[in-house]
Amino acid sequence: MAKTPAASKQEFSVVEVCAGAGGQSLGLHKAGFVHKLAVEIDQTAAxxxxxxxxxxxxxxxxxxxxxxDPGDYSGVTLFAGGVPCPPFSAAGKQLGTSDERDLFAWAIEQIPVIRPKAVMLENVRGLAAPRFAAYRQRILDRLDELGFVGEWKLLHAADFGVPQLRPRFVLVALPMADMQYFRWPDTDANERVTVGDALYELMASEGWKHADAWRAIASDIxxxxxxGSKKHGGADLGPTRAKQAWAKLGVDGRGIADAVxxxxxxAPTDVMPRLTIEMAARIQGWRVEDEYExxxxxxxxxxxxxxxxxxxxxxxxGESIIAALRHExxxxxxxxxxAQLHDPVYRALAKSAHPLSLAELVEVYNEGSEVAVQxxxxxxxRxxxxxxxxxxxxxxxxxGDFKGFTGQSNHWRHEAVAKFTSRVS
Incomplete structure (x- = not known):
């Protein structure tokens, strides 16, 4: 079972939405946060x-x-979540606000209700794409209106001792008085853990005589x-390109094994082993001492x-947020x-009292061409x-109006989620 922080560290509280199976939850607990509430749509993950x-x-x-009721948690230290990724992922066709699973803008609107001291929201790298520059700008501008300074950062899990690349686009926001003390965690690419090193103990646990040879093959992240999602994906390691990458590491990505x-x-050169559930958890950053089930x-x-x-x-x-709140x-x-400037075209239109011409928008856009502005x-x-x-x-x-869901009672997503709850993840 995961260990709760010592009582001396329980001064920081968190409400977490879209908590999933608890990867973020466990990390925040280890950092020193204590959950007041976790909200998750999937019964099994809950x-x-x-x-x-x-x-x-x-x-x-x-x-x-x-x-x-978010209002019941007013004053919590941290409002956190891993809001659904498909609206911004290439696999999800980057539908953005047209995807009923998009909850990023909704999450921002909970800030004046919950009144947290800090915000942490994460998503896939796709949200960093030019396609979503205006979406990001709207979020940063809204945070600014709420008295928060927001920063986006693309982080790679491999830089934190996790044996996979896994880029994640993370938003952290705090009031300026605290944000000026926030620094993104230090990373050291030289200390990356390979798949072979992470899984060797498990691969060799039943006496497999080729475990050392496999470890030598799996010598990279x-x-x-x-x-996958409830709409797409099963118990394999992803699309063809991902399976090919795993094969280079001596792993058969076509399924999940029941045993080591x-x-x-x-020998792995004859028949590649598949990952077990426990191995997949190690690849995702769970440790043996977590005793997670x-x-x-x-x-x-x-x-x-x-x-x-x-x-x-x-x-x-989480540790960086606590350090910022302590003004370390x-x-x-x-x-x-x-707010950071991600989309000057959106910013100009949003702040202008009158319609702007293409020539005026070219002036504010640092790329400087009509084609780029168009x-x-x-x-x-979109x-x-x-x-x-x-x-x-x-x-x-x-x-005009933002098409996304910010909490409107008459928004079309309510009907979509109610109709397809079993497929939403």
Missing amino acids: DTLRRNLDAPVVVGDVANPGVW GPTLVG PGADAP FSGRKTSQYRQIGNAFPPPVAQAI GEPRTDLEGV QRLAALQ DFELEVIDDHGTQRYRL
Whole structure:
């Protein structure tokens, strides 16, 4: 069972949404946070949380007022979550606000309700793509309105001792008085752990005589584990390219094994071993000392593991947040008290009292070409209403409403989630 922090460290509380099986939860516990609540839509993942962590857990759509009331947790130290990734992933077609699973903007709107001291939200690398520049800008500007300074950072789990690359795009936000003390965790790429080193003990646990040879083959970090969703994905290691990458490390990615190789199992050059559930958990950053147990059948267990935020990464960020709240170290000098600029085209339209022409938008966009601005407008239009006005032969643009879900009671996502709850993950 996972260990709860010592009483002397229990001064920092957290509410976590879309908690999954608890990768982020475990890391935050190790950093010194204590859960006031964890919310998760999947019953089996919620069972895993209850089984391993000393945390109150509720099950259901996190945006459903009948599941929990964010106002009941006003003043919590940290509001955290791993909001669903498919809206921003290439595998999910990067539908953004058109995906009923998009909860990033909704999460930001819980800040004035919960009034946390810090915010930590993570997602896939796809959210860092140019396609979502306006989406990111809207979030940062909204944080600024709420009195928070937000920073995005692309982190790689391999830099935290996790034996896979696993890039994650993380948002941390605090009030300026605290944010000036926040620093992203230090990493050391020279201390990366290979798949062979991480799994050797398990591969050799039943006396497999080729374990040393396999370890030599698996002498690099692995590709990102792909847990899939309830719509897509099963108990294998992902699409063809991922399986090919695992094969170079001597791992058969076509499924998950029920047991480790036996003493007389063939050499890995003849028959590659498959990962077990315990091995997949090690690849995702769970340690043997965590004594973590996953609920459900094999496919569900693997999905929970594959979709998790690696505990060591969550722990490192959590420790950095606590250090910032304690005002440890010297204040930063690179923060100006304004939100970072991700999309000047969106920013110009959002702040303008009148429609802007293409020429005016080119002026504010540092790429400096009409084609570049038109590409930005096309991307922006996927997540925002954009009015095009003919002003005596000159086209002008006015930014309309955000299409995303921020908590509206009449938003179309409610019907979609209610209809397809069993497929939402």
